[in-house]
Amino acid sequence: MPSPAPAMIDLTDVSRRYGSVAAVDRVSLTVARGSFVALVGASGSGKSTLLRMINRLETPDTGRVTIDGEDAGARPAPEWRRRIGYVFQQHGLFPHMTVAANIAIGLRIAGRQVGDRVGELLDLVDLPRELAGRMPDALSGGQRQRVAIARALATEPPILLLDEALGALDPVTRDALAGRLGELHARLGLTTLLVTHDMAEALLTADRILVMDQGRIVADATPAELVAGQGGAVAQALMAVPRHQAERLAALAR
Numbered sequence: 001m002p003s004p005a006p007a008m009i010d011l012t013d014v015s016r017r018y019g020s021v022a023a024v025d026r027v028s029l030t031v032a033r034g035s036f037v038a039l040v041g042a043s044g045s046g047k048s049t050l051l052r053m054i055n056r057l058e059t060p061d062t063g064r065v066t067i068d069g070e071d072a073g074a075r076p077a078p079e080w081r082r083r084i085g086y087v088f089q090q091h092g093l094f095p096h097m098t099v100a101a102n103i104a105i106g107l108r109i110a111g112r113q114v115g116d117r118v119g120e121l122l123d124l125v126d127l128p129r130e131l132a133g134r135m136p137d138a139l140s141g142g143q144r145q146r147v148a149i150a151r152a153l154a155t156e157p158p159i160l161l162l163d164e165a166l167g168a169l170d171p172v173t174r175d176a177l178a179g180r181l182g183e184l185h186a187r188l189g190l191t192t193l194l195v196t197h198d199m200a201e202a203l204l205t206a207d208r209i210l211v212m213d214q215g216r217i218v219a220d221a222t223p224a225e226l227v228a229g230q231g232g233a234v235a236q237a238l239m240a241v242p243r244h245q246a247e248r249l250a251a252l253a254r
């Protein structure tokens with residue numbers, strides 16, 4: 001019998017403190033290849049710190065982070081990050097570079113051919129190719145986030161980390177882009193970890209939801225389990241908002 005494929009991302013007993021604050025507190029977590037995991041929790045619960053340790057923007061005080069069974073310390077950080085596309089809330093595009101140059105930067109750093117890739121990547125995120133020559137400040141917020149996603153996917157990383165990547169967008173754009181992300185995740189066979197404040201977004205895009213509270217993962221459940229009332233008190237407190245909205249909408253429709 002073939003041995004099971006190693007977990008794409010694995011954290012064992014990982015902690016990170018800032019002074020007296022345990023930002024991440026003894027977290028163990030396995031993210032299976034191809035899964036779409038949402039990480040939710042109150043502000044300050046440690047979500048970004050967790051993501052940053054996977055991408056080696058932070059180093060754990062204790063514990064171990066691996067990708068495909070390989071230890072985070074095994075390679076120089078830039079090489080480690082080549083397997084990871086990372087998008088955060090403030091798109092982080094270089095303001096003095098065109099859309100095309102922004103999208104191509106990872107390819108250039110990796111010494112890879114740019115060729116038609118910029119056009120293909122714009123297609124991938126549903127942006128017109130005409131935008132290639134624009135500067136970031138001549139784009140809408142939603143267009144900038146799409147460019148940031150295209151840039152993150154340019155080198156075809158198997159892992160996509162999104163930290164509040166949709167947080168600054170209007171609800172309609174946000175909904176459309178969340179849907180697109182789900183499609184891209186499936187089509188490109190990505191392993192995706194999405195940090196969001198929005199439980200409804202997590203329920204509708206992810207196949208597994210982790211709830212963080214004070215540096216710990218306090219729930220690990222499917223959307224169906226959370227909707228069925230499982231996952232514990234912290235998870236259910238976060239469920240109150242989408243539940244209340246759904247009830248009010250249903251009442252309006254009556």
Ligand SMILES: Nc1ncnc2c1ncn2[C@@H]1O[C@H](COP(=O)(O)OP(=O)(O)OP(=O)(O)O)[C@@H](O)[C@H]1O
Pocket residue numbers: 018021022023024041042043044045046047048049050
């Ligand atoms: N560089 C830092 N220096 C000091 N404290 C930090 C630093 N980064 C994070 N923290 C603290 O660690 C805790 C976790 O922060 P983190 O940014 O991971 O939370 P978060 O869940 O992403 O919050 P948010 O939803 O507001 O983005 C917080 O108490 C925060 O103040």
Ligand SMILES: [Mg+2]
Pocket residue numbers: 047048049163
């Ligand atoms: Mg954060």
